[in-house]
Amino acid sequence: MFRFFAILFVVAFGLELWGLITIGSWIGGWNTVVLVILTGILGAWLARQQGMQVFRMVQHQLSRGQMPTDSLIDGVLILIGGILLLLPGFVTDVIGLVFLIPYTRMIIRHLLKRWLWKLISSGRVQLFFRR
Template identity: 45%
Template sequence: MRFLFLLFIVVPALEIGLFILAGKTVGGFATIALIIITGILGAYLAKRQGMEVIRKMQEQVRSGYPPGEALLEGVCVLVGGLLLVTPGFITDITGLFLVLPPTRKLLQPALLKLFKSWISRKQIYIYR
């Protein structure tokens, strides 16, 4: 419940505050242009990295290995791409961390630990 509060109330409020601050600092037109540019760049990066992850998954399956790590990368790229397309500076920075390979590699162990804890607490069910 706290996560949803953060996601739907706190983050948009912070984004609005940053929009106002950016508008006062660099001007309204530059702020809007920056939002549009990051959205376009985010869509491009997400598509490029997503295709790379799909190729990696296919390669792992062809080699006879389960694509576990590639699936986690795919989730990171998908969520990062959605965050990059969403207008806002906080979401853009978070999305960039999830889309770029070096930072994605740093975040993956923590995400894997989070998913394992969700599974152990039966917050996520795996159907076979």
């Protein structure tokens, strides 16, 4: 598992560096820096907006006695998307935006739930609850 994440980190870093150099050669170095800063600001604003909306949805569902599973998954995806948008680079920005846009987040949530259900039903993941 460690090898997988190490390779993923190196590949992601290489893609980000390649993207920054390529964009920098097209629009200039300072414009690239400004664009990276603006995507960070946009990401923080969008993550805050979407996060507050999900927080209100969780409160509403809890007040009605419902379990807010989809809303909690949305909250985790928004957190990941916000972190990705704060990282410098365009590849992480695109992935972060995909996590923050409600329609694409719904698709990711569905795929994630289906993947987790397969893991749990196959016995590869076990859940233990304390009382």
